[in-house]
Amino acid sequence: xxxxxxxxxxxxxxAFLEGVLRRCPGHLPxxxxxxxxxxxxxxxxxxxxxxxSLTRADPRNPTYAYNLACSLALxxxxxxxxxxxxxxxxxxxxxxxxxxxxxxxxxxRKHPHFVLILVQLKSRQNNSPAT
Numbered sequence: 086x087x088x089x090x091x092x093x094x095x096x097x098x099x100a101f102l103e104g105v106l107r108r109c110p111g112h113l114p115x116x117x118x119x120x121x122x123x124x125x126x127x128x129x130x131x132x133x134x135x136x137x138s139l140t141r142a143d144p145r146n147p148t149y150a151y152n153l154a155c156s157l158a159l160x161x162x163x164x165x166x167x168x169x170x171x172x173x174x175x176x177x178x179x180x181x182x183x184x185x186x187x188x189x190x191x192x193x194r195k196h197p198h199f200v201l202i203l204v205q206l207k208s209r210q211n212n213s214p215a216t
Contacts, residue, residue, distance in 0.1 A: 095126055113142060120152065124189070129159045140169075147176035155189035166190075167198045174206055181206050 102119040106112060120135035133156040139149040150173035157166035170193070184190065184206070193199050 092126070095122055098122055099126060111142065113139065116142075120156075124156065124159070129156065132156050133160055145176060147173045147178035150176055151178045151184075155187065158190050158192045161192065163193050163196060166193050167196055167202070171198065171202055174202055174209075179206065179210065181210060 099119065099122045102115055102122065105115045106119060109115065116135050116139055120132045120139065123129070123132035123135060133153075136149065136153040136156045140146070140153050143149055150169050154166045154169035154173055157163075157169055170190070178184075181203070184203070190199075
């Protein structure tokens with residue numbers, strides 16, 4: 086899904102969310118939005134800090150683990166990214182279609198464990214009852 090907002094609008098939103106987070110430290114929805122904006126603005130290291138904080142705050146959340154994997158991959162921390170992605174799948178992350186096209190994971194696509202994670206996720210989906 087494309088984001089039609091202008092970069093200057095994103096910068097304003099980022100500043101707003103940073104202010105909210107200063108007033109309400111640890112507010113997870115604000116942290117989620119801010120982490121996403123940081124990444125879209127190319128502020129990858131700051132996004133990584135947010136994703137690490139989110140996974141510490143809710144270590145059983147598969148989306149937080151997935152986002153952490155993305156941030157780690159974007160910062161070149163491939164082994165840690167694979168570990169976080171594996172954890173996300175073990176916690177229940179199941180959006181195979183998105184995982185296959187998410188550019189954030191490009192740096193780890195050729196990692197042998199990435200393929201194993203895909204096989205595991207596909208197998209889980211094939212074995213789940215039809216809804």
